[in-house]
Every structure is written in structure tokens, then in C-alpha cells.
Amino acid sequence: MIFNHEQCGALLLENNFWACYAFETARDLLLKRKPSVINILTNADLLQISKLFSDISFRKNSDEHAYYDQGDYPVRFFTMDNGENHSLDQTFSIERKKNSLKRAAEYSLFSINSFFYDLEEGIFYDPLDAYPLLKKGVIKTVNNPEQTAAMLPTFALKTAKVFSETGFEIDKSLVRLFKRNEKLSGYKEINEVIAGDFLDICVSGRAYEALSFLDEWNILELLLPEVSVLKTVNQDKDHHPEGNGFWHTLGCLKCVKKPNKNLMMAILLHDTGKAITAIEHKSGKAFPNHSSASKAIARKVLHRFYYNSEEMDEIFFLVQNHMILNAVDRLPRNILRPLFTSPYFSNLLELYRADLESGYHKVDSYYNTARMYKEFLRRDKLKRQGIYL
Template structure:
């Protein structure tokens, strides 16, 4: 028994010994039945918050209105919620009122049958009022009760449905899917931050391409990232992209990424060609996308800012998008320029983006192999070594700070990176000659 489970069992026993019903609820029950280690444990109980707080001094009442208390024990935080029935939802997120109820009624208010299961902590017996065990066994994601009502209560469930389907590899039950498509505009009531968090969890999944397909097919993506829809049917030159349109190309790239690809890389892959539709032109019979990298960086920044991503994520992704076409020139770059190109913190992710970009289209590997060989060649010393000449040196030589400073320092660094200047004294002399 895991530490978290044994802690949760002990808390549930204390509730039971005080005369209350206490079950494990939701995801921890689902995960155990799927043979997975639950990340955390939630307890549903007949005890009202006042009774829970009395049993667990020091617990936090985080949602008195909803009957939710967080109990801390042995380093674990266990959510303890009173069985309840929710009143009407007006904001597509929270019920206006709640009333404490029975396990049967509590199960009916939850989102999907696989999340509506209870478990007796002491015996392991599963209590199923909603048919969740059968849906787990057959790999079906089904809304509890009337799907449209469940999505109207909390419209973020539209996103959660797609995420659960992809995470678990389940098929979405037809009535649930129809309600998702019909009520996709419910996302308009959800904050960008909540949508972003669900989307981020999906785009890093191993089956991230399927997540994208579900979001597109349901039209959910229309409400937070509509630019992706323009990729569908955006044709590319077949000699460079025999795989098809930009959307197909992007999906293949997402599939080719490693399972544990970081968020910034997954977003960069998704958005690297986001500006191809607005830059598409026809030069005779040749399709071109001149400037799609630069415009794409701007669009990526606008999209990610709209979704309230942190600044460091926005900067990394837009920077990678801006540079993804430069790999075609690496074999012609001077050593100094190549070293500067490779010295950026995002370069390892950019290299992976380039790998899947080529592997999903023309299959060319020459530039990738060239850069990897250069990584070996340059490995003996830092790509950007300590400067031989500094601004203080230029002031000592009688120069005043200004535009010339930057030009001289960059010129010295170029000579250093090219291997023509390796000693400080010679670098100072080189600068004196230029002055």
C-alpha cells in the first residue's frame, strides 16, 4: 500500500469510527481499476464540514459553500468533500447552491461515469451508481445522465472530455460526442487560463495528434485557437511536402515527437507553420510561403498571450518559430554565425523541431547531420567563450560608449569564434588597428 493510500485509508477510518460514511471518490478509484498508481486521493463523506473540521484540527476549509475540506497528514493533502447535490449553474462553472445529500445523488452530479465511482477504503469494494465499471472495461467515455446538462454545468468539461479520451485511449460515446459538438460554444464562458491549462495537458500527451483532431472535429478549437483551422486544406508544394496540407504535416510532426516532449517544443511544432495560410502565394505553378517564419513568430506570440501563457513560454516558442527556416542555411554559415546560432538556450528543442519537420515531409537529413557533427566538433570548449575584449577595455582606449562599442565587441567576438583571435593582447592590438 502506497504512503498516500495508507494515509487516506487512515483518514477515512477516522470518519467511519465517528459514525460517518466515507468513500474514496473519482480519479483515484478510476486509476486503481485501470491498474495505475493514483496521484492523490479524494474522500467523499456523509460528514458535513463542521464535523470534518472537528475530527481533523488544522484542516483547511477551502470550499465551505461546496462542503470541501483539505486535511493534511504525513505530508499528504487529502480532499474531503461532503456528499452533495448541485443547484443550477449560471456561469458555466459553479453551481449557485449546493445541498448535502447521499452517495447516489453525489455520483449523479459528476462529469463522466468513469469518474463517478466510489470505493470502500477498508474493503476495496467498488460502489457504482452510474455504470462506470462497464465503461472502464469497454474503454468508453460517457457523460453521466444527460450529456448536454453536464456540459452546461461546467463548460470546461468539453475540454476534459477530449483530454480523458486521449489520456486513456477511450472512445467518446456517441451521445456525449454529439453534445460536445453541439455545445462547443460553451467554451466562450470559460476563462483563457482554464482553457490553457487543459490544452497544455493535452498537447504534451503521447497521443497529442489525436487530441488535436478531437479539438478540431468537435470545433472546440474554434473558441480558443481558431488559427489552426486555416491549416486544413492549405496546400503545399508536393516536391517538398508529399504528405499533404499544412494540417496533415503538423499532425505528423506532433506524432513523431518523443512521448516526453516539453510543452514549449509541442507548442512550437503546433505553431511553426501557423502563418502559412496568410502568406501563401502562387509563383507560376510553385506554391510559396515567403516570410511565414517571421509572421508565424508574431502570430504565435499573439496566440499564446491571448491564452495567458507565461512570458518565458511565449518568448521561447515564438523565438523557435522565428528561426525554424534557418536550418536550411547552416552549411553555408560562417563558423561565428553557426556558433551563435547553436548557442541559444532553445537550440536543443529547435534541433528536434527541425528533425520532425524534415522527417514528416521531404525526409532530408543533411542539415541535421551537419549540425550534429558540428556539436561534436565544438564540444571541447564553450560555443561562446569569455570575451577577449570588454567595454572597459574600449573606454581605456579612449572610446566613449555608443553604437561603435557594440560593433567593435561583436567584431572581436566574431574573430574569436572564427579562431583567428585567441589571446587578449592580440585582440587589444586588433581593436587599436581598427580604431
């Protein structure tokens, strides 16, 4: 049986447990934003949750206690082990609930994530009096930043993720800490949680700013050295006035209107082959066949970030073909038709537009391609109806 997140909370309440939307979820509700993930804090234990939700899983290296994948709205369960009877009986007082929530809030990394929304009472709880920071829009830690960094080696990545979710100012004490670059060992091996946090940043709408922070803190080069090396790739100023290959790539992220994880990873990887294909000639620097070289690099990177084979196929298509639309007017039909009929073409068109805009080029060719695509779809639909133009 499939439950949405409201049904998840209702089922816990029906079985005499209490349940709260917690952490980022409650924060986003307070900000009147659509949450990207649903956190539910409950006094049900893992065995009781497993009986209610048979499809839950338990992820390694993750901070939640149980995970329920619902596609667009994954649910993360957090249990409260307070040494007491887990069932919600008549003696469960408001004061006990407040004390339990305060203990849970103290485990939050960031003060702006220490809120709860009681699903039964319909009210918010702010155990750490963090609402003023939420109103000011400042990212600060619940505990001492140095202690937090010592306990969590990927603390800087978590901070960048919270920034990407909120756009809030990062407290200066955190910025100073991350610039010292003392805790980088946690990024040597990318586990699923690190990969998930990174990809969440990429699709957040603030990827350019957040990845710029990670670059400044010397973390991006550990996660994606294939992109960082593009700083050494100087480009013809007539074609790329934005600068080297690295800043062109990050600039493309800023131009995307509707980010998704396959498109954003394809953008990050689309020019990586330039680092190994650069040649000098009379009219300037060139990068012959860099699309194919970038595709070969993508094969290595995508396994690192736990992409499945179907997702890889799309990214390979996007990377391999990101230059071909420059010649769309001259493409023969036997090449044009497979492009236009590909399920990945809409993402390819978006990558093409971002690639042009990042280089400050006119986007006339993008609109021309979009018109050709729309006309192709119209004619194709008529042919399926037996009408030939």
C-alpha cells in the first residue's frame, strides 16, 4: 500500500503514537515553502514503524532511522528513544512532549532546522527559541561549530545544502572555519548520503552559489576533480568571455530554469573533455571531439554518484550531443529524427540554451531549434493520423 506523507502521520496517530513534522520540513512550513523532503519525528520505535510501513528501508551513513521512498516526497522517520513507554497513553503530558522535542532539537545541526509541527495539535514548537534566526535568515549551528565539525566530517557540505535550500546568510564563524580547510578527510570516499546531498544542491535552484562555496572551501575538487581541473582550461575570449572552462560550467548551472539531477550533472560534465583535448592553432584554441572525451569521463563520474544505468544513458546522450544543435539547420534527416524523437531531447535543448547564455551568446539558434522541434512534432502527429504535408 502506498501512503502519502499526510497518511503516514495519520496512521501513526491512529495507532496511538504522536507524530511531528520535524527539522527541515517544519522550517519550510514556517517559511511557507514546499518541503523537498518529509521528516517525521515519532515516539514509535523502529519495530512499530516497520509493522505500519512494510516498505521502509534503512540507509547506511544517513541520519534518519528509517526511510520510506515515495518518489517526489520521500519520508524520513526519526524515532525518539527516551527510555519510556512508546505508546501515547493518557499520562503523556504536554511538558513531557516539550522536553522530548527539546532533546530532539539539540541533535539538529542548524538552529533554523530545530522546529517541529505537531500533527495532532496543529501547532509549531520552537524548543531552542530559534525563530529570530529564521526571521533574520542566518545559518548558525545549534552547538559550537568546532565541535560540530569534529563530529561530522561533511559538515561544510551540509552547510552548503542548507544554504541551497534557504538562500540564507552563512554565519561568519562558519565561513572562517571552512576556509581553514582542516576537516576534508570525510570527502575522500563518496557514500550515498554525500552523493545525495551534492545532487540536492545541484537541483536546488542555487547550485551556482552553493558550488562556488564548495569550491572556495576546497571541497568541490574532492567531489568532482574533473570539473575543478577546468580552471586550467583557458578559452577564446571571443567565444567565452566569462572566463575559463570552470566558470563557464558553473555559469551554465545558473542559467537553467527547471533543474533536474540528470540535466545538472550533464551540465557539470559536458565540457570536462576540454582538459584533455585542447590544441593551439592559428585562430586560437580548439577542443576537437571534446564531447566524446567528456562522455568517457562521465562514465567514471556517474558511478561515483550512484546513478543507475537508465540515468547514465540520458547523461551520456546529453554530453555527447551538446554541440550538435549548433548545426541543426544542416543536419540530415537520418540524424535529426533520432534527436527529436529521443525522450531526452527536452533536457538537451535546455542544456544548449544554458551553454549559450553562460557564454553571453545570442540564443537565436536555440529558438530556431525549438521552432524546428515543435514543427517536427506537429508533422509527426499528423502522419500518425494519416495526414501527410
